[in-house]
Amino acid sequence: MRTHFCGLVDESLIGQSVTLCGWADVARDLGGLCFIDLRDHEGIVQVVAEPTDEGNAEVMAAAAQVGYEDCLRITGTVRARHSVNDKIKTGRVEVVATKIEVLNKAEPLPFHAHENPGEDIRLQYRYLDLRTPAMQRKMRTRTKLVAALRRYLDERGFQDIETPILTKATPEGARDFLVPARMHPGEFYALPQSPQLFKQILMMAGFDRYYQIARCFRDEALRADRQLEFTQLDMEFAWVSERDVQDTVEDMIRVVFREVIGVELDAQFPRMTFEEAMRRYGSDKPDLRIAMEFTDIAELVKQCEFKVFTDWANHEDGRVIALRAPGAASLSRKQIDDYAAYAGKFGAKGLAWMKVEDTAKGREGISSPIAKFIDDETLAAILESTGAQSGDAIFFGAATYKTASDFMGALRLKLGKDLNLVEAGWRPLWVTDFPMFEWDEDEGRYVALHHPFTAPAVDSIDDLRANAKTAVSRGYDMVLNGNEIGGGSIRIHNSKMQSAVFDLLGIGAEEAEAKFGFLLDALKYGAPPHGGIAFGIDRIAALMAGTESIRDVIAFPKTTTAQCTMTGAPSPIPDAQLAEVHVAVRETPKA
């Protein structure tokens, strides 16, 4: 139907006749001369309709009728342009139309892309939204990412193997989506939260290296960066140790960043233990683009007069953190109160602070509600240990180790962004040596920090039982600019160890057999050592495309209310159809 793409018409075609298909991006009738910007997925080219010696009445009439987003087929001759537009690839040429066909006339648009429409209407008319060059570019980035990942893995002998979508409830901790089974009244399939157990079974099934760009499902409250269904690059390796997995995927990530967006990541990603990450940044996914780090000052303030500090400095599980915020002495009292409120969302009961107006003036140079409780020597020690300079502020967090780390970690990120302290660029790292378990106060039992199939760093079941609280797992996360983009582990490949871990997690023998019997069985027939990782494709694509929202790199995302406003999903279903699958809608008490 066409000879060339609109966005690729260039000077090499001058003098030639071309036939183009595309949409009218803009049409301008300049009295006797019509300009149409014709757009396809490659870009935009200027088409001009002008009177000829014979009049050119048909073309002129057609051009005059063109409206936004009309679907057109235009034949014309390429010529050099008077007013060159160097912003676009086609900016040195224009196409003089000899024929204009309207393939499909567009009705008046519900919105115009230039008007910065809200996301609701963009999602309802997603086909118009996706037609914009900005969305085409973002979606293209995702396509390139996935293609580059596959190319990398295919070339290295990884086998792409599909695992079921209709499966048994998976135990990743989130709520499962359920699907009534027509042939088995009262029974349900579940959509997978991840292919975790299937990929482990594949290793036991003799596949050596597996990958899958896998759709996963979690029926959770939607946050800005979550969807009901999401996509992960799922990988598993047989006969490996941590470093085998990490070295391979680190190289893979380097290669795809180079190929897709031309970015050269570190030749060796830095490595940091969970303990170090929490200690320095209060996060297991530290954003290294922000240089600010915590200073632990419990030792300095154990004896001071400020009770909040001394209480937590002397508490067995307490932590007192100082965070120097460069240039933050200029913050207003209102701004500081806002930061205190922000930290409160992450568990802070209050937020102590000091503005360091002038280091040369000693105590006189400090503005702070808490300074009066702190003696000169301690004050000097705090300034010295944090490295505070004139014009800085210092924020303090004192609470349990976890709570203080959490809210000061959140504050660090917020201050970093607000104070323009986020360096440009890409800062990947590995976080390793996670605790095996976390104690869940509410449930009175251990929960798995990764998942129940993660191997502990000890080989002996007795060792693990004796030291469960401090046991370290063989899990690892890849972090990029403060996002956990990948997480994985070496798995348990021994049936007895797996049973012991279930037991420590409060999953009794009977429940373990009911939920994971097939895994425990499979581990008995010569399961090889294995491990793997999964990467969040939506997030990586969003990072590469330079957008905050993963919805910009998903063709048809759900809204935050879990709906597709374009198709109208979900929707009511006739009762007769529900009867076929043996379920009924429950009466819900009116709210």
Next chain:
Amino acid sequence: MRTHFCGLVDESLIGQSVTLCGWADVARDLGGLCFIDLRDHEGIVQVVAEPTDEGNAEVMAAAAQVGYEDCLRITGTVRARHSVNDKIKTGRVEVVATKIEVLNKAEPLPFHAHENPGEDIRLQYRYLDLRTPAMQRKMRTRTKLVAALRRYLDERGFQDIETPILTKATPEGARDFLVPARMHPGEFYALPQSPQLFKQILMMAGFDRYYQIARCFRDEALRADRQLEFTQLDMEFAWVSERDVQDTVEDMIRVVFREVIGVELDAQFPRMTFEEAMRRYGSDKPDLRIAMEFTDIAELVKQCEFKVFTDWANHEDGRVIALRAPGAASLSRKQIDDYAAYAGKFGAKGLAWMKVEDTAKGREGISSPIAKFIDDETLAAILESTGAQSGDAIFFGAATYKTASDFMGALRLKLGKDLNLVEAGWRPLWVTDFPMFEWDEDEGRYVALHHPFTAPAVDSIDDLRANAKTAVSRGYDMVLNGNEIGGGSIRIHNSKMQSAVFDLLGIGAEEAEAKFGFLLDALKYGAPPHGGIAFGIDRIAALMAGTESIRDVIAFPKTTTAQCTMTGAPSPIPDAQLAEVHVAVRETPKA
């Protein structure tokens, strides 16, 4: 953990030390000498444990303990083998073990691959089944197929775009799987029967060429070659005609057959209209490996004495078919009765036949219950028109056009297989010019032969309405060896034409708006002409792997009772969990 793969140890490594990981395929203790066949995904190598001058007690003891499917890590030295085994890649070498580590001891196996276990037990212990070289080979074929398809499409600018799994009920005619929506009491998502509407919307959204290896779902009774979830290569092209789509995908299929299994398909696939395929083969997916064709003899038998023939020969919608079966005169009466019963399953009320014992003897050379009703001249004309030779049989079908074609088409395939008349090789073809509609007697309305979005071959709505019964669509199927491996069409890209087709299909304006309103809307904003196709990946992989069952190329298939016997899906769900998603199990009347 290893230096080489078991299956790749060869003469180039003689004298070197290697470390291998794998499973004990067989272990033989030959009195003071132990042989272990060590297997990984690449193949098998022979390991030998033998006494050394120092005794080698540790290795000998370990080797003596090895059992089937133990997971082992073995270090040893490669040496040339005395008794060469040319059947395997490693057959000229063996590895003399210096260290044997048992990484995971296998318990006694539930079955042994050599015992030809039933499919039930194979599926329950799928990890053991998949470990066998035969299954590894089949699964590898599928991986290669998918990788080759992606490579082909990525190189040509097709964009891999994911479409939702949680979506609105799709209208492909099969039953939908439903997923209760927790956030929307009483509402349900549906799993897609195909991404049909989404891929059309993508074309309207400005993507130029789309593909996706897409999971699709149909809640239908399971036949041998169907699964609840299946995989298709889904493709769509903007601004194209039939030939653009067909030429591209025909080349793609040729390339992947060459790359994956080294088969060179026809340089140009033959093309056949639906009418011709039904006329010659009684099937819209004719198996061209079988040369047998129908002969229409209505004109010859209009006047004969055999009432079944004359009735249908003179019937407006009747058909009388003769099918010559080479060499079938030797069939017994019992065998012929069985064929009649077989044809009966496809609608035959009876099956007339003639054995042609000797063409030289005229009527005397014919053995047939119906010959006495047929005069000499007609008899001779039948023999001549079918080209029957001495030793052949002729089968006759007389019924409505459709019924006669159906059962004679089925009989043709069965006779072809039974009589060894299926030629080796690969016979692809295109079937085109399908009827737009079929009249459904039961429902008293037209149904779409492809789907309701297929464009008619006429542009005018009036033309279509006036000639609905005979209207031809712009649909096309790719057929290979009697399998429809791909089906597609040019789609309707005009909102009014789409509404008219819905109307002809008995879908009223209100229902159309409720079900397809978003499509009708999208067609109004400059939808481009577009078309596409979808290929059945499971079937193509099975054909390439040389297996009858698609379950052999699916890692974790469901049984014919829609269950996964390994994980136990589907399964009952606690009522409290069902309450969260606002559904309850219906009481089912006891059968």
